[in-house]
Amino acid sequence: QKEVEQDPGPLSVPEGAIVSLNCTYSNSAFQYFMWYRQYSRKGPELLMYTYSSGNKEDGRFTAQVDKSSKYISLFIRDSQPSDSATYLCAMSSMDSNYQLIWGAGTKLIIKP
Amino acid sequence: DAGVIQSPRHEVTEMGQEVTLRCKPISGHDYLFWYRQTMMRGLELLIYFNNNVPIDDSGMPEDRFSAKMPNASFSTLKIQPSEPRDSAVYFCASSLSAEQSYGYTFGSGTRLTVV
Numbered sequence: 379q380k381e382v383e384q385d386p387g388p389l390s391v392p393e394g395a396i397v398s399l400n401c402t403y404s405n406s407a408f409q410y411f412m413w414y415r416q417y418s419r420k421g422p423e424l425l426m427y428t429y430s431s432g433n434k435e436d437g438r439f440t441a442q443v444d445k446s447s448k449y450i451s452l453f454i455r456d457s458q459p460s461d462s463a464t465y466l467c468a469m470s471s472m473d474s475n476y477q478l479i480w481g482a483g484t485k486l487i488i489k490p
Numbered sequence: 491d492a493g494v495i496q497s498p499r500h501e502v503t504e505m506g507q508e509v510t511l512r513c514k515p516i517s518g519h520d521y522l523f524w525y526r527q528t529m530m531r532g533l534e535l536l537i538y539f540n541n542n543v544p545i546d547d548s549g550m551p552e553d554r555f556s557a558k559m560p561n562a563s564f565s566t567l568k569i570q571p572s573e574p575r576d577s578a579v580y581f582c583a584s585s586l587s588a589e590q591s592y593g594y595t596f597g598s599g600t601r602l603t604v605v
Contacts, residue, residue, distance in 0.1 A: 412593070421494075421581050421596025422533075466533065477546070478594070480533045 381405055384467055384481030392489050397454040401467035401481045404448065408469040408479075411443050413452045416464045416483065425465075426452065457488045496582050496597035503604055508570040511600045513582030514563055521585040523594060524557055524567050528578045539565065540588075572604045 384401045391397055399413075409430055414422035426441040428434045428450075434441045440453040450469075454461055467481040495514040503509055515522050524536040537547040542559045550557070554573070559565040569576055579601050583594040 419598070421583070421599055422594075423596065424593030427593065477535065477538075482532045 379404060381479050382467065382469060382481045385484055386482050388485040388487055390487040390489060391457060393457060393459060395457050395488075397452075397457050397461070397486060397488075399452040399454075399465050399467075399484050399486070401450050401469075402448055403450075403469060403479075405469075405471065405479075406445070406448065407471040407473050409472065410470045411441070411450050412468045412478070413439075413441055414466045414468060416466060418463075422466055459488045459490050462486060462488045494582055494584050494595050494597035496580075496600050498600060499598065500601045501603070503572055503602075505573055505604055506571045507604075508568065509572045509576075509602060509604075511567040511580050511582075511602070513565045513567070513597060515565070515582070515584030516595055517563065519584035519586050519595070521588060522559060522565050523583040523585070524565070525581040525583065525596075526578045527581060527599070533581075536567070569602075572602075574604045577602055577604050 382401055382403045411428045413426040415425045416422040426439055428441050428443050431443045431445045438455045442451045450467060464483040464485045466483040468478040470478050494516055497512045520541050523538040526534045526536055534549055536549045537557045538545055539559045542562055555569055557567045579599045581596050581599045583596040585594045586592045
């Protein structure tokens with residue numbers, strides 16, 4: 379079993395829909411949770427960062443962390459074709475010397 | 491700042507040849523990471539440096555892989571000899587701190603094909 383599980387998709391939704399992307403993990407020591415977005419032929423870029431549990435909102439994006447269920451989510455409201463990309467979750471802990479453990483990435487397609 | 495700069499963008503080489511990938515991190519970033527990305531295995535950390543010193547190279551797959559960081563503005567990843575299974579996209583990333591809130595800044599990658 380991988381430390382971080384993420385459905386690779388692809389996930390295809392119509393423009394304007396609410397998108398939910400998820401990751402589950404097994405290591406209860408994880409404290410730092412991130413979502414990276416990767417466009418085709420580009421490197422990943424940090425989209426959202428959350429420490430410990432709770433929600434964080436930034437514009438159309440909301441990140442949620444549920445440590446009791448070992449489950450994190452990224453919601454995208456009013457999705458746009460420009461949101462089409464691969465979304466990777468990543469997490470780390472002080473025990474791992476902060477090194478990131480990555481999910482496989484979910485490919486998201488927003489249809490105009 | 492131009493971001494993390496990697497060269498070349500694409501490399502096609504024959505099995506057995508030496509390959510050198512190059513990276514210029516963002517000025518002032520103390521951490522530099524080399525990653526490999528494939529469809530099958532996703533993103534894999536190969537090695538990372540802190541203040542030009544290699545800290546963890548446990549992800550380097552074999553002795554055929556080596557990495558150096560002679561100064562704060564330049565790093566290389568070398569594969570010698572190259573094999574078809576080394577075909578992947580290799581990313582360099584840099585970070586201001588180990589603190590994750592800063593995030594990693596990735597380059598655009600080098601797409602390596604070994605035939």
